[in-house]
Amino acid sequence: MSEPPPTRSSSHSPRSLLQRLVDFLHPGPDTPEDLRALLAQAEQRDLIGADSRDMLEGVLRIADLTAGDVMIAAPRMDMVQIDAPFDDLLHQVIDIAHSRFPVYEGDRENILGILLAKDLLKLQRAPELNIRALLRPAVFVPESKGLIDLLRDFRSNRNHLAIVIDEFGRVAGLVTIEDVLEEIVGEIEDEFDTDEESGEIFGLAHRIYRVAGATSVERVNEAFAVELAIRDGDEVFDTIGGLIAHDMGHVPVRGEVHHLGGLKFEVMHTRGGAVKWFKVSPQDAGA
Numbered sequence: 001m002s003e004p005p006p007t008r009s010s011s012h013s014p015r016s017l018l019q020r021l022v023d024f025l026h027p028g029p030d031t032p033e034d035l036r037a038l039l040a041q042a043e044q045r046d047l048i049g050a051d052s053r054d055m056l057e058g059v060l061r062i063a064d065l066t067a068g069d070v071m072i073a074a075p076r077m078d079m080v081q082i083d084a085p086f087d088d089l090l091h092q093v094i095d096i097a098h099s100r101f102p103v104y105e106g107d108r109e110n111i112l113g114i115l116l117a118k119d120l121l122k123l124q125r126a127p128e129l130n131i132r133a134l135l136r137p138a139v140f141v142p143e144s145k146g147l148i149d150l151l152r153d154f155r156s157n158r159n160h161l162a163i164v165i166d167e168f169g170r171v172a173g174l175v176t177i178e179d180v181l182e183e184i185v186g187e188i189e190d191e192f193d194t195d196e197e198s199g200e201i202f203g204l205a206h207r208i209y210r211v212a213g214a215t216s217v218e219r220v221n222e223a224f225a226v227e228l229a230i231r232d233g234d235e236v237f238d239t240i241g242g243l244i245a246h247d248m249g250h251v252p253v254r255g256e257v258h259h260l261g262g263l264k265f266e267v268m269h270t271r272g273g274a275v276k277w278f279k280v281s282p283q284d285a286g287a
Contacts, residue, residue, distance in 0.1 A: 055185055070147065071164045077108075078098055079108060082105045082112055082132065114135065115134060141153075143167070210280075224280070
């Protein structure tokens with residue numbers, strides 16, 4: 001009679017690993033700082049990986065954060081006017097490349113709802129429709145809303161964007177489910193993000209381009225036939241985002257415009273203190 005095949009050692013099973021981590025954390029820590037120290041020790045002892053530790057610490061971080069801490073401030077919100085001509089609206093949505101936009105009428109405080117970019121296709125197929133018929137209800141949350149509660153709401157009501165209001169009931173900004181998740185898992189790349197090393201340049205309209213902040217200065221020089229300097233004294237700039245920030249003397253914010261080397265750079269999108277996208281055109285293009 002043949003012997004039964006050897007079984008996998010229980011010390012390598014997921015259940016055993018979890019039990020080892022529980023045993024390691026017992027007795028429980030008294031403060032969040034103690035827990036973070038224990039997580040660092042658990043990583044050093046190979047009980048958890050570096051990514052797992054980062055995510056667990058991210059969960060600890062959002063426990064103390066509110067919507068006001070991570071929101072995009074009202075002056076930097078990309079919004080659309082309900083009465084804007086369709087062609088202008090379409091170009092705005094394409095240029096900015098968000099998937100959702102708050103829609104307002106008259107004053108920017110008067111938010112009517114949320115427009116999904118994909119819903120604009122319905123207008124092309126059925127011109128008798130209007131923007132109002134496509135709007136989704138806007139969700140409003142106070143600045144003091146905790147991120148854990150906000151994430152729970154996002155999951156339950158299937159909304160991915162909320163308008164943040166201050167204590168006086170005025171629009172303070174907006175927050176997305178991506179903003180919350182990035183506090184846990186770090187930056188989330190989407191279809192408009194690019195390889196940080198290579199960068200990208202896309203044509204938008206006649207002599208107007210969308211350029212990633214991570215694009216090398218050499219590539220911008222080649223694409224636009226300009227001669228932007230990559231060095232200023234002892235400083236060398238690998239990316240166009242770094243060069244523009246240096247030349248401006250501060251971290252650019254959405255909507256800012258800067259002229260350099262015969263080109264006009266308009267900041268389209270920022271994340272984590274860096275420019276993700278510029279809209280670039282020759283200074284004589286009138287864009």
